[in-house]
Amino acid sequence: MRNVIAVAGKELRAYFHSPIAYLVMTVYAALLGFFFYSFTATYVVQSFRIQAMGGGMGAPPMSLNEYIIRPLLAGVLTVVILLLVPLITMRLYAEEKRSGTIELLLTSPLTDLEVILGKFLGAMALYAVLVAMTFLYVGYLFLHGNPNAKPLLAQVLGLLLYGAALLALGMWFSTFTKNQIVAGVVAFAVFLLLFVMDWVTAYGSGRASDVISYLSLTKHFDNFAKGVIDLSDVVFYVSVVVLGIFLTARSVDALKGRA
Amino acid sequence: MIEVAGLTKRFGPTLAVSDVSFEVQKGEVLGFLGPNGAGKTTTMRVITGYLSPSEGRVRVAGYDVVEEPLEAKRRTGYLPEAPPVYPDMTVVEYLAFVARIKGVPRREIQTRIEEVSEKCAVTDVTDRQIGKLSKGYRQRVGLAQALIHNPEVLILDEPTAGLDPKQIIETRELIRGLAGQHTIVLSTHILPEVSKTCERVLVINQGKIVASGTPQELTHRLQGYETVLLTAEGPAAEMMERLQRVSGVNLVEPRDAADSRVTFEVHAEKGHDVRAELARAIVESRWKLLELKTSGLSLEDIFLQLTTKDLGEGPDTSDKSSVVGIV
Numbered sequence A: 001m002r003n004v005i006a007v008a009g010k011e012l013r014a015y016f017h018s019p020i021a022y023l024v025m026t027v028y029a030a031l032l033g034f035f036f037y038s039f040t041a042t043y044v045v046q047s048f049r050i051q052a053m054g055g056g057m058g059a060p061p062m063s064l065n066e067y068i069i070r071p072l073l074a075g076v077l078t079v080v081i082l083l084l085v086p087l088i089t090m091r092l093y094a095e096e097k098r099s100g101t102i103e104l105l106l107t108s109p110l111t112d113l114e115v116i117l118g119k120f121l122g123a124m125a126l127y128a129v130l131v132a133m134t135f136l137y138v139g140y141l142f143l144h145g146n147p148n149a150k151p152l153l154a155q156v157l158g159l160l161l162y163g164a165a166l167l168a169l170g171m172w173f174s175t176f177t178k179n180q181i182v183a184g185v186v187a188f189a190v191f192l193l194l195f196v197m198d199w200v201t202a203y204g205s206g207r208a209s210d211v212i213s214y215l216s217l218t219k220h221f222d223n224f225a226k227g228v229i230d231l232s233d234v235v236f237y238v239s240v241v242v243l244g245i246f247l248t249a250r251s252v253d254a255l256k257g258r259a
Numbered sequence B: 001m002i003e004v005a006g007l008t009k010r011f012g013p014t015l016a017v018s019d020v021s022f023e024v025q026k027g028e029v030l031g032f033l034g035p036n037g038a039g040k041t042t043t044m045r046v047i048t049g050y051l052s053p054s055e056g057r058v059r060v061a062g063y064d065v066v067e068e069p070l071e072a073k074r075r076t077g078y079l080p081e082a083p084p085v086y087p088d089m090t091v092v093e094y095l096a097f098v099a100r101i102k103g104v105p106r107r108e109i110q111t112r113i114e115e116v117s118e119k120c121a122v123t124d125v126t127d128r129q130i131g132k133l134s135k136g137y138r139q140r141v142g143l144a145q146a147l148i149h150n151p152e153v154l155i156l157d158e159p160t161a162g163l164d165p166k167q168i169i170e171t172r173e174l175i176r177g178l179a180g181q182h183t184i185v186l187s188t189h190i191l192p193e194v195s196k197t198c199e200r201v202l203v204i205n206q207g208k209i210v211a212s213g214t215p216q217e218l219t220h221r222l223q224g225y226e227t228v229l230l231t232a233e234g235p236a237a238e239m240m241e242r243l244q245r246v247s248g249v250n251l252v253e254p255r256d257a258a259d260s261r262v263t264f265e266v267h268a269e270k271g272h273d274v275r276a277e278l279a280r281a282i283v284e285s286r287w288k289l290l291e292l293k294t295s296g297l298s299l300e301d302i303f304l305q306l307t308t309k310d311l312g313e314g315p316d317t318s319d320k321s322s323v324v325g326i327v
């Protein structure tokens, strides 16, 4: 455990001593801010219109959760992380391979799994910082209105799990090459493919479509989006994380044969 | 302290190291000498557990590097060809990180950092970013990193490569100072380097050990011998004795024996082609001559591929005669 923490700390430190952490935080904050502003503005205009049309005092106010929080977290952020996760994971192994520090890690008395878990946790920590930034915006709604906290928590948990799954896969792609850009582009391409794969199932039917739909990373977010935590979705994302870690371990082990 | 037995390493079709065996005693300083692509780095990477062997076994301090890698790694310090440093860390941060992953107890980390910084003369740059240090300093930080957990075994891959003459001399002194407390294997393709730092040398070429001995012994062979490999079928002792008597032959050493088949390494005086005489000696005694050849690249040819210029030594060491003198 001590070793895992040492590696995780090193990774987190590296993010904040390079432009990466600031780049992803800025992009995240900017996109989040833009959509938060436009959803909020639409919301305000709409609710004034309802009042003006004589919905009056009696009608229930429009839900902040449905009109702002859900589209923001379940709509915008699930797409934004497809872009940002590759930026986080691309350096994990590629940079160690390029600079030769991989020789230090692999000849130190650490197991491969300790290194992998340390790297994963370091990346996860940066990602958690991003997700936490969401509260800077959403908190504003809590100050000036009273949205429902429960669906928000489900959505945040969903985002963390979805992100964790992408991070684990991105880490695996980063073991293939010593070129960070290649690792990042491959991760982004695959994430995008997994994302659009979901659209195919909307038209298809039958077995294949069911399987694809079950394996779709996006489909399993649907319940979280509605504010429902379904154990099977949690298990699904955790399984993908485990799979990513397993594939990374195999890939690192293969390096020893022909590094 | 280090036992390498029958080590072979393939990268797909390329054979990088082929059936290499040797041992290093506790406290000994062993040099790997060989031209580019000889397999020095590959051998060291297997010893440190970075690469897995295709065949053969490697033990460090009694621990098999494949079966008990953590135990072996705890006892090994390794300076790769390029110092494995993180450019955005300061020297202290870096050494602290390495100390942690090498398993140095938390309480001792601070004192260990001070000790190795002192030893490797990096105390005046401890708070500088490694990426902004000169090549020489980065190399020293790499050496400090290899020493941080006070390992029994030190594997140093071309520790003086890319340094200026003054730094080379300092590094060699440092390595000599470490001998005795640590068992050291270092590689180089600079010929005079081995005689300055090593007690024993393995000359390796195209993945095979082609000669070994003290630097003095190697000089001797380099000056005096031409080597012929002869395989014949017959009584080993008698054949050896007969070959010894061929004029021009200095030394006959049995190399391999299988059934009644024996391969001899015959060292002849320089300039004598003894092959015809050797063949006649065998045939006239009615033994069966199976193979007779000069041993591929002679030691001298291999040495010629080595860098004979010693940066730490001044300008006039580049011609062959002075090489021989130095080794």
Ligand SMILES: Nc1ncnc2c1ncn2[C@@H]1O[C@H](COP(=O)(O)OP(=O)(O)OP(=O)(O)O)[C@@H](O)[C@H]1O
Binding pocket: A258, A259, B011, B014, B015, B016, B034, B035, B036, B037, B038, B039, B040, B041, B042, B043, B189
């Ligand atoms: N990862 C690899 N994949 C394929 N071939 C490799 C790999 N690493 C080394 N080789 C090959 O193995 C052989 C030995 O290489 P090695 O790096 O061990 O030589 P060396 O003695 O260290 O040479 P140098 O003095 O240049 O450092 C070379 O032919 C090299 O091309």
Ligand SMILES: [Mg+2]
Binding pocket: B040, B041, B042, B081, B157
């Ligand atoms: Mg090398």
